[in-house]
Amino acid sequence: MLLRFRVANHRSIRDEQTLSLVAVPRRGETTELDTVRVAGIYGANASGKSNVLSALMWMSDAIRSSHTQWEPVGGVPRQPFKLSDAGRAAASFFELDFLHKDARYSYGFEVDDTQILGEWLYTFPHGRKKKLFERSGAEEITFGRALTGENQRIRRLTRPNSLYLSAAASNNHPLLGALYADLINKVMFAQHGEEDEKLRLHLTKFLLNETDFAPALNKLLRLADLGVERAEVMERPNDPTPDDPTESAAVLRAVRAQVVLRRTSGGVPLSLEAESAGTRAWLSLLGHALITLRGDAVLVTDEIDSSLHPLLSSSLIRMFRDPVINKRGAQLIFASHDTTLLGSMLDNEIMARDEVWFTEKDDSGATSLYALAEFHPRRDENVERGYLQGRYGAVPYLNFDSIREVFRERDEATREPQA
Known part of the structure; x- marks a missing residue:
């Protein structure tokens, strides 16, 4: 403190x-x-x-x-x-x-x-x-x-x-x-440049795979009235396999994983990158806030x-x-x-x-x-x-x-x- x-x-x-x-x-x-x-x-x-x-x-x-x-x-x-x-x-x-x-x-x-x-x-x-x-x-x-x-x-x-x-x-x-x-x-820093947003979204991706954080993250996402039902992590389809055979399976999964949002109205889930800047900002700041408040x-x-x-x-x-x-x-x-x-x-x-x-x-x-x-x-x-x-x-x-x-x-x- x-x-x-x-x-x-x-x-x-x-x-x-x-x-x-x-x-x-x-x-x-x-x-x-x-x-x-x-x-x-x-x-x-x-x-x-x-x-x-x-x-x-x-x-x-x-x-x-x-x-x-x-x-x-x-x-x-x-x-x-x-x-x-x-x-x-x-x-x-x-x-x-x-x-x-x-x-x-x-x-x-x-x-x-x-x-x-x-x-x-x-x-x-x-x-x-x-x-x-x-x-x-x-x-x-x-x-x-x-x-x-x-x-x-x-x-x-x-x-x-x-x-x-x-x-x-x-x-x-x-x-x-x-x-x-x-x-x-x-002491955590959440900046707002393009590269910083990628880091924030990487943290969000990690939290969505954690049972301690994902439910609260999605509930807060719904409460924001953004028309989003939930966020989840999916593997990118048809991603080419890297040439380096030494890459571990865990690294490959992390590279291929992407955050997608399922809308309240249903339909095809959209990647987070396709969502508005406000939706991305709210979701990424929520991840930082949950970790900060817990720790x-x-x-x-x-x-x-x-x-x-x-x-x-x-x-x-x-x-x-x-x-x-x-x-x-x-x-x-x-x-x-x-x-x-x-x-x-x-x-x-x-x-x-x-x-x-x-x-x-x-x-x-x-x-x-x-x-x-x-x-x-x-x-x-x-x-x-x-x-x-x-x-x-x-x-x-x-x-x-x-x-x-x-x-x-x-x-x-x-x-x-x-x-």
Whole structure:
């Protein structure tokens, strides 16, 4: 379970920004640490919404890949702020506060183009900060007494451009391997590019073959009122057999398998690729949601409203906010332009005040991230209307008279001169 994410010098995020999933206590409530189940990020086009999610994804990929896949002499494939010389020269910073087996941890690192500049891991027994390890520079690593295991041996195996946490997990460190598994396996990303859709549909194909998931997946598909009775996996007919005789039967079945949808009205089943983008988006996001909700995990998705009706995207959010459905504290982090999710037209409260975030760019092109809760909106305040009116910033400012003037000037320039 994530508590906070901090990042600096990644893409348009120049200065340190914080996304907090710690609930803001209401008036009269205690300040006991609790987390929100949903965090939605809003902002104008190109304001940096996607870059906040990209930063979390980059951190996850660095933890997963730095020791095993990054080239030993290839430096660090980071993406710093490039609109100033200072940004290109400065370090990039990433830090996560999270819970593992009800214990709080804080893990982070700093990198430049060539190496790891710093890396740290702390825990907080009884609320007091305790060092597990600290790294200063490429090779100097000190360990706290609470961190047992082959720490020194793993330190010697850690390259200048490899994270110690990544190296420790690859070498079967008991605690660090468990934390690594949480950060990698329990933070899932659902993107919306063409290749990402193929990955999402591959997951859907897997779930439809699992008796634990297929019934719920099909029931939720029917409830969406898309005219679909059920999805199932069928083998493609007349697929040519690959030339490679070493291919296993299981691999061949996976390659030949396709997802088809049977319509409520009957008839010939259609392949999922022939269905609408909205149907594909709903089915593929459902697969991610079911796995996330079952496994106390985190689902991160950009453009949650892409191809989806507002009632479907709001239903997905409500799944995570509903304590009956979300019994294990799973979390959903998303970016969106769908302002209906902010208002009360679809439901009394789709998102709470501390679940809404905004991004805005300044004149230098740097993104700032801030919370709706900072504005202390009234309980009965129409957040959707306030957002569209610019009350919280994070919206494009368009003067329609200026737009009309562009067309007037064009008409003047193309008007034929009178004889």
